[in-house]
Amino acid sequence: MTFHIIVCIKSVVTGAPSGVVKRSPQNSQLNPFDWPALEAALQMKEYNKGSVTAITMGPAISGEALAEAMAMGVDRGILISDPALKGSDTLVTSRVLAAAVKRIGKFDLLFFGTRTSDSDTGQVGPQTATLLEVPFISGVKQFEGQVGDWTVERGMDEWEETWRLSSPWSASINQHAYAPRSIGLDSLSEVFDRINIEEWSLTDLDLATEDVGLAGSPTRVVALKKLRRDRNCIMLEGDAQVQMEELITHLNKAGVLA
Amino acid sequence: MTEPFLTAKHRILRRSVRSFCDRELSPIAAQIDQEARFPWEVIEKMGPLKYFGIQASRELGGAALDSLSYAIIIEEVSRISAAIGLCLSVHNSVAVFPIMAFGTAEQQQRWVSELARGQKIGAFCLTEPNAGSDASGISATAIQEGDHYRVNANKVFVTNGGVADICLIFARTDPAAGRKGISVVVVERGTPGFVVGDLEDLCGVRANPVSSIRLYDCCVPKENLLGQSGTGLQIGLVALDTGRIGIAAQALGIAQASMEEAIRYANQRQQFGVPLSRHQVIQMMIADMATQVDAARMMIYRAAWLKDQHQTFTKASAQAKLFAAEAAGKVTDLAVQIHGGYGYSKAYAVERYYRDARVTRIYEGTSEIHRMVIAREAQKEIMSDLHIA
């Protein structure tokens, strides 16, 4: 079997949501945190002469995120879309993605972005890996190797870990680690000449409606409130000494120095 | 809401071009304008991504995209740097396109395969000191002598002139035949007698090396004739129909950038205790800018779409170019006004946009010439309808 990487990506809502968001091409885009995951997968595909499959779960508009991934060089795009999936939380999303990965079959690496720009939970990667019972390493900065033997570096604030493991394994890719490639106009044009995004529904995944959507989700977002950040501009006057003292008074009052 | 004409391909294209330009072009756009420097470092990255072969066939190394994609690319590049938008517009639509449309398979192989990959840069040389709007007044000559042409020309205001490798030269092959004696001959840089003149010290689009090109007894093989002898003006008109979409898109990109800057500034600058954007007069300006920009965009996309549908688009593209160029003038003017004194300083981008916008009303046919084309086409349409009735 040839070397195979699966990348889970999401079409996110841009701009801060207020109330119920009506999805449109204008407010949807590929999650920026997924770019490094795609780039990492594509570099490894080129190195190990394999193929990359991208999967996404979401409304039909998510097909555009897949098309973008394919213009970057992804070979196969699978869209999991079903009205019953509406209201799914991260656990259900992970359940669905795990079912899709199982249906795809053999893979060596399974990648995720570290989080999404519109939900920011960072849960889907590790949960999916757990459901699939494959090892998961978060925030991978670099990795090398082949099928049997991999060296993987993961970065944290103050230190770095090096892991050794064998396929299959899964990871989220550090957002700064792999600068995504610019899409060539020719590859974009070619992808759209023969665009073929596979669409899977719940029945393709052997999942029942009660396992997914609001019904299957143990968690629920009950309220969404936009945080107001009040920024005030205060001009301080007088000589440096006076200004400094006044600044300290202000900072104390604001509780910053206390 | 989805925008008319656009498909998923166009949306992804816009995002990709925007992220490329934000990363590669935006940091240097002001600087290359001030230094009047052609940014080879970016051009070399655009080549492999096929920005120089937007509509050329893939066999020849191009991207084979449609005209709507072409318009979006020029719009997005010009939103960051109008000078580079100009470079791409002229290269793609009045150099590569005519060779694709009128060239033989051999000529396409010979020139387009390098042009489309950005390994060579193209130029369109029509204007002369005594022939601007009236292209039929050119005096350049290309006289056939056996198996070659002897070309003499003094071409001015050549976009990309300072860096061009492959030049489409409009010249008289039959000086006695008037309009029907004009042809297009392709002359390559390096041909003995090919001289690049000084760069123009321009008001805007300064990063584009616009120069004169002079040909002194340049001998080029007769295989360098593009299309039929005597059809030069037709080739020029067809090329300019397409070129207009590019220049219109360039104007749109400049207008879009100006509007964005003006809105940002109006929301941040405070006068009389509130942001400028809270003053009704400023809101009226923003409304006018937004309307001009949207109207221009729809006219351009329509013209490009008509072309992609293989429908007549001469009037539509002339209208789009006229409207977008005039809109860019108004919008950049308002953007400077909203910035007050700061808008008149090179410290703010709108100063550059204001200068860049001005030329869109002049090149590839002035606004006046476009009105003549539109008037002719509009009357033709109505009068032929009347005949049928």
Ligand SMILES: Cc1cc2nc3c(=O)[nH]c(=O)nc-3n(C[C@H](O)[C@H](O)[C@H](O)COP(=O)(O)OP(=O)(O)OC[C@H]3O[C@@H](n4cnc5c(N)ncnc54)[C@H](O)[C@@H]3O)c2cc1C
């Ligand atoms: C930055 C820049 C880049 C350029 N790049 C190129 C290029 O790559 N290749 C190229 O060939 N040319 C190029 N040009 C030339 C450009 O296309 C001409 O400047 C333009 O066609 C106008 O010609 P002109 O300057 O000779 O003006 P003129 O034709 O002398 O016109 C002067 C004025 O008279 C008006 N006018 C002329 N005739 C009429 C009429 N019949 N009725 C009413 N009004 C009329 C015009 O609209 C204009 O307002 C470029 C110019 C600039 C400034």
